[in-house]
Amino acid sequence: MTVEATSSEATSSEAASGEAASSTGVTVIECGRPFRPPAGGRLILRGRFPAEAEAADRAVAGTVEVTSGVALHGVGAPRADVFLVRDGRVATLPVPQDALGVRWDLAPGKITRLSGEATLVACDPAGGLVRPGGYDLYARVLFTPDDGAGVESFGGPWPLDVR
Numbered sequence: 001m002t003v004e005a006t007s008s009e010a011t012s013s014e015a016a017s018g019e020a021a022s023s024t025g026v027t028v029i030e031c032g033r034p035f036r037p038p039a040g041g042r043l044i045l046r047g048r049f050p051a052e053a054e055a056a057d058r059a060v061a062g063t064v065e066v067t068s069g070v071a072l073h074g075v076g077a078p079r080a081d082v083f084l085v086r087d088g089r090v091a092t093l094p095v096p097q098d099a100l101g102v103r104w105d106l107a108p109g110k111i112t113r114l115s116g117e118a119t120l121v122a123c124d125p126a127g128g129l130v131r132p133g134g135y136d137l138y139a140r141v142l143f144t145p146d147d148g149a150g151v152e153s154f155g156g157p158w159p160l161d162v163r
Helices: none
Strands: 003-006 041-049 061-068 072-076 079-086 101-106 114-117 133-145 151-162
Touching: 041 114, 041 133, 041 151, 061 079, 061 101, 061 133, 061 151, 079 151, 114 133
Parallel strands: 079 114
Antiparallel strands: 003 041, 041 061, 061 114, 072 101, 072 133, 079 133, 133 151
16 A cells, blocks of 8 residues: 655745754754655655555665646756654654765756665664654655755655564
8 A cells, every 4th residue: 555645835934833054054864853745846746655564574765756837957966865753753763875966957847866775773872673654754855956955855745664
């Protein structure tokens, strides 16, 4: 079974959630800290992820569909940052990316598909696999248009039951 839902878009400059933004304007995602995606944004994210996962698999993979209401040209990450939140707190961190950005040409309504993977290894100091139960899965996409400041958008929450 796959869960599909539209995002709550966001930009880090509108961090109404109280989340800290770094000096680069990107929302800091810290283990154990409260998380709510900032409101607003230029990109719309739709996630296609399994609704259930086995913790022993150590990760859950899916696709993030990115659309925009206006034409945007620039550079974006080749993969979405995906992480889990439980009881309103960050439970896993996004998997580090070492790939270079790729050229994006977003026409209004055009869908760009990115892969995304959430680790099922807890980010707390004890480490180990996440506990079984319900989680909210979020995705973040970073994009730098040719003609402006970087854009950070979030999608989710999408429910994930870890067994």
